[in-house]
Every structure is written in C-alpha cells, then in structure tokens.
Amino acid sequence: xxxxxxxxxxxxxxxxxxxxxxxxxTLYSSAQPGTLSPSxxxxxxxxxxxxxxxxxxxxxxFDLKSGRNLIRVPDVPALIDPTxxxxxxxxxxxDTRVVEQSFEFxxxxxxxxxxxYLDREITVEQPRGQGVGAFTxxxxxxxxxxxxxxxxxxxxxxxxxxxxxxxGLPGGLISKPTLVWDxxxxxxxxxxxxxxxxxxxxxxWADYNVVxxxxxxxxxxxxxxxxxxxxxxxxxxxxxxxLKLVAGDVQRVQPARVYPAAAPRAQGLVRExxxxxxxxxxxxxxxxxxLGRPVSLAQNAxxxxxxxxxxxGVGCRKVMVYNGQAAGYGxxxxxxxxxxxxxxxxxxxxxxLRVRNAESNGMGMPLPAGKLRxxxxxxxxxSLEFIGxxxxxxxPRDETVTVKLGSAFDVVGERRQVDFRVDSSAKWMExxxxxxxxxxxxxxAVDVAVRETLYRWSNWTITRRSQDFEKEDARTVRFPVxxxxxxxxxxxxxxxxxx
Numbered sequence: 001x002x003x004x005x006x007x008x009x010x011x012x013x014x015x016x017x018x019x020x021x022x023x024x025x026t027l028y029s030s031a032q033p034g035t036l037s038p039s040x041x042x043x044x045x046x047x048x049x050x051x052x053x054x055x056x057x058x059x060x061x062f063d064l065k066s067g068r069n070l071i072r073v074p075d076v077p078a079l080i081d082p083t084x085x086x087x088x089x090x091x092x093x094x095d096t097r098v099v100e101q102s103f104e105f106x107x108x109x110x111x112x113x114x115x116x117y118l119d120r121e122i123t124v125e126q127p128r129g130q131g132v133g134a135f136t137x138x139x140x141x142x143x144x145x146x147x148x149x150x151x152x153x154x155x156x157x158x159x160x161x162x163x164x165x166x167x168g169l170p171g172g173l174i175s176k177p178t179l180v181w182d183x184x185x186x187x188x189x190x191x192x193x194x195x196x197x198x199x200x201x202x203x204x205w206a207d208y209n210v211v212x213x214x215x216x217x218x219x220x221x222x223x224x225x226x227x228x229x230x231x232x233x234x235x236x237x238x239x240x241x242x243l244k245l246v247a248g249d250v251q252r253v254q255p256a257r258v259y260p261a262a263a264p265r266a267q268g269l270v271r272e273x274x275x276x277x278x279x280x281x282x283x284x285x286x287x288x289x290x291l292g293r294p295v296s297l298a299q300n301a302x303x304x305x306x307x308x309x310x311x312x313g314v315g316c317r318k319v320m321v322y323n324g325q326a327a328g329y330g331x332x333x334x335x336x337x338x339x340x341x342x343x344x345x346x347x348x349x350x351x352x353l354r355v356r357n358a359e360s361n362g363m364g365m366p367l368p369a370g371k372l373r374x375x376x377x378x379x380x381x382x383s384l385e386f387i388g389x390x391x392x393x394x395x396p397r398d399e400t401v402t403v404k405l406g407s408a409f410d411v412v413g414e415r416r417q418v419d420f421r422v423d424s425s426a427k428w429m430e431x432x433x434x435x436x437x438x439x440x441x442x443x444x445a446v447d448v449a450v451r452e453t454l455y456r457w458s459n460w461t462i463t464r465r466s467q468d469f470e471k472e473d474a475r476t477v478r479f480p481v482x483x484x485x486x487x488x489x490x491x492x493x494x495x496x497x498x499x
Contacts, residue, residue: 024242026055027204052203057196066188074176078235079200095186104178125163201234206370222314226307232297240294247368248286314362319352320448324415335457345415348407355401367395410440428498435491439483450479457497465493
C-alpha cells in the first residue's frame with residue numbers, strides 16, 4: 001500500500017472537492033502561541049521565516065487545443081513547495097492529463113541579466129562633470145564592477161555607472177515565479193481547471209482582548225473579543241478568496257527553506273469590520289474556522305478579522321497563588337539529602353484568572369491558541385488600563401482557561417526551613433517548613449493558595465500540619481489560607497521522606 005506525504009494528500013483531497021469559483025486559501029500556523037507580533041513583519045523580509053503555510057486552491061479557465069498544450073500561470077507565490085503542485089481539468093478529467101509540470105523561479109535581476117551578456121557588446125553610461133559619457137565594449141566580467149574590452153583591445157573596469165544599454169532581453173529569464181504544465185487533452189475548447197499547491201510565507205494567530213470587572217469577593221466578569229491576525233509574505237496576493245483556518249497541532253515534515261527573490265516593504269495592518277464571520281466545526285482531530293465572506297490577502301500585508309462576536313459578562317474567578325520555592329527544583333533519581341537545597345525563597349504572590357469555557361458561562365467556542373490581554377476600566381476617567389497578559393493553548397469547549405496576570409503588590413509571602421533531620425543509614429529524612437503570607441491591604445481580605453512542591457523524594461508523608469491541605473499531584477500539595485485585611489496567615493508542616 002502506497003503512503004502519500006501529508007502535503008500531497010492534502011492537495012489531492014482539495015482537488016476531490018466539488019468545483020468552486022475563484023480562490024480558496026486554508027491557513028496553518030506553526031508558531032508558538034503569543035510569540036508573534038504584527039510589528040515583526042511590518043518592514044517586509046524573508047517570507048520563508050514566517051512560521052506557517054497555506055494550502056491554496058484556484059479555479060481557472062484555459063483554452064486548450066486537442067493534443068499537447070503548454071500552460072503558464074505566472075501570478076503564483078515565490079514560496080511554493082513544487083512537490084505539492086497539482087492540476088486537474090474539471091471539464092474533462094478523464095481524457096485530460098498532465099504530461100509534465102515545473103516551477104520556474106529564475107527571476108530577472110540586474111546581476112543575472114548582465115551575466116547573460118558576457119562576451120557580447122554593451123554600452124555603459126557614466127556621469128562626467130555636468131553630463132554623461134558613454135563607453136561601448138565587449139562585456140568580459142561582472143564581478144566587482146563591469147569589465148569591458150574595447151575594439152582596440154584596451155580593457156576598462158567600470159565601478160559606477162548611470163545606465164547600461166543592452167541589445168535586447170535574452171530568453172530564459174522571467175519576471176515572476178511561474179507554474180508551467182504540459183497538458184494533453186482529447187477535448188479542445190475552454191476547460192474549467194483546478195490548480196492546488198502549498199506555499200510558505202503565510203501564517204495566522206489568535207489574539208484575545210478582555211475587559212475585567214469585579215463581581216464581589218473573588219468573583220469577576222469579563223468582556224471578551226477575539227481577533228485573527230493573518231500575515232501574507234508568500235510572494236502573491238489573493239483576491240476575494242474563501243478563507244479557512246486550521247487550529248490544532250498538525251504534524252508536518254518540514255521542507256527545505258526556499259527564499260523569495262525579493263521582499264518589498266510591507267503594507268500597514270488592515271482590520272476587517274464585522275460581517276459574516278467565522279463558522280467553526282470539528283475537522284478530523286482539529287478545528288476548522290471558515291470565514292463566511294470572501295476576503296483579499298495582499299502580499300506583504302497583515303490583516304485582522306474578528307474570530308467570533310464579543311462575549312460580555314463572562315464569569316471568572318480571581319485566584320492568588322504563592323509558590324514559595326524558587327523555580328527549578330524537579331525530580332531526581334535519588335533522595336535529595338542536602339540540607340540547604342531548595343531553601344531559597346520567592347516572595348511574589350501570583351494573580352491568576354480562571355475562566356470556564358462553557359456555553360452556560362457565555363463562552364463555549366473552541367479557542368485557538370493565542371495571546372490573551374486583560375484591561376480594567378479606571379472609573380475616574382473611564383479609560384481602559386492594561387493589567388496583564390498570558391498565553392493560552394488550544395482550549396476545547398467546557399475546559400478551564402487559566403491566565404496569569406502578574407504578581408500582587410500588597411500581598412507577599414515568606415518561606416523558610418525551620419528544621420531538617422536526616423538518617424542515611426535508616427533511610428529517612430524530615431523537613432519542617434514555615435510559610436507566612438502577609439496582606440498589606442487595609443480594607444480587603446484575600447484568599448491565597450500556598451503551593452508546595454515536595455521535591456526531595458517520591459515517597460513522602462506529611463506527619464504534622466497547621467491546617468488541612470489538598471494534594472494536587474504526586475509531589476505537590478496546596479494549603480488554602482484566608483488572610484484578613486492588614487493581617488498574616490501562617491502555614492507550618494513537617495514532611496517525612498523515606499527510601
């Protein structure tokens with residue numbers, strides 16, 4: 001049984017679809033969520049550096065004669081993967097076949113054009129005082145300036161020139177990347193045909209803009225809007241295209257990098273107004289977002305389109321978490337008996353928002369990975385002020401989104417080792433830890449989750465504790481504490497490790 005490469009299989013699947021007029025573009029992103037910004041691509045650059053790709057399907061008409069035909073399509077991206085290109089006649093698929101196909105990308109440039117005139121006569125113009133002088137000779141070199149040989153045998157090296165006159169344009173050079181098919185058909189006339197290919201230089205990501213408001217105690221409300229940002233540096237523009245976005249971790253064998261001939265300056269960011277928006281549906285083990293209206297994607301442009309209508313009054317919880325241990329302590333292959341290991345402390349208390357992505361909570365749409373920015377309204381003047389942002393992964397409906405906004409200013413923690421005992425021969429050790437959480441707010445109590453990682457060994461028992469705890473996983477416990485306004489809460493526990 002033959003195994004098709006995923007890219008080729010995707011193209012063949014596209015060709016199997018019913019005929020549809022115009023152009024369809026399906027975008028895939030390979031970027032880490034939240035790592036890209038429109039400013040990254042604002043001044044142009046190499047489209048091959050854009051972390052994503054697109055499957056493009058175009059329906060075109062071609063006039064074919066009976067027998068062999070040479071078809072050239074010049075307005076295609078410079079970053080096409082030639083191994084994914086396909087051509088199919090929708091008018092006569094049975095008796096029309098592709099004999100050969102190729103992708104021509106030997107684009108015209110000054111250096112390339114001049115190299116075609118080696119050993120031929122050209123005329124070079126040079127500024128001289130207030131005028132311009134001309135020198136005619138045989139071109140014998142193009143590296144480090146132009147080297148010309150005159151009729152009398154003398155040689156002149158021209159480093160600066162204002163113009164060059166050539167006898168004509170040589171064959172074999174093209175001004176645009178071009179797809180070429182050698183097609184054989186038994187049916188002359190106009191054919192409706194579908195071409196499909198994958199191209200690099202295109203990507204997309206999601207951004208979520210959230211307005212936060214208090215709703216009493218640790219409850220809050222969110223107004224959520226979501227936008228899709230699309231970058232096109234493929235080397236071609238797509239007018240009135242049917243747009244689809246695939247969200248999910250699609251496995252793909254990375255092709256070798258293909259560089260475009262040139263990268264013109266990028267256009268400004270364009271934002272699409274509300275109209276027929278995206279329709280979401282499950283697609284294999286991914287999610288597919290199809291825009292309900294045609295959209296134009298210009299070369300070297302960044303465009304934003306609303307992902308879904310804004311959701312208001314979404315319920316959330318504000319949570320404070322204190323991780324008193326410094327980061328970087330993980331699992332080890334033997335017990336950690338060093339007394340001082342892991343005693344370095346952290347004073348910051350993290351502020352988190354937890355949102356249930358459920359229809360009953362005003363949400364309930366599968367969320368593509370992206371960056372979530374949160375702002376709060378200043379009641380003094382009505383302005384929105386930024387209060388934090390975080391990355392969110394692909395989130396199915398009915399799952400919970402957790403967003404870290406930052407660290408609390410008025411709530412601090414302190415962690416210290418009170419006692420430590422170890423008996424290596426009996427194979428046990430005990431550690432006593434004290435955690436203090438202080439609330440410097442004068443008129444508001446807070447609830448804080450004190451989170452402790454029991455990293456010294458996998459076999460542990462908490463033998464004494466100042467209050468109850470919750471076990472998160474095999475090595476993590478959480479002590480929930482309530483801290484009064486202007487007050488302090490103390491957690492103290494002893495853990496015994498054995499091996």
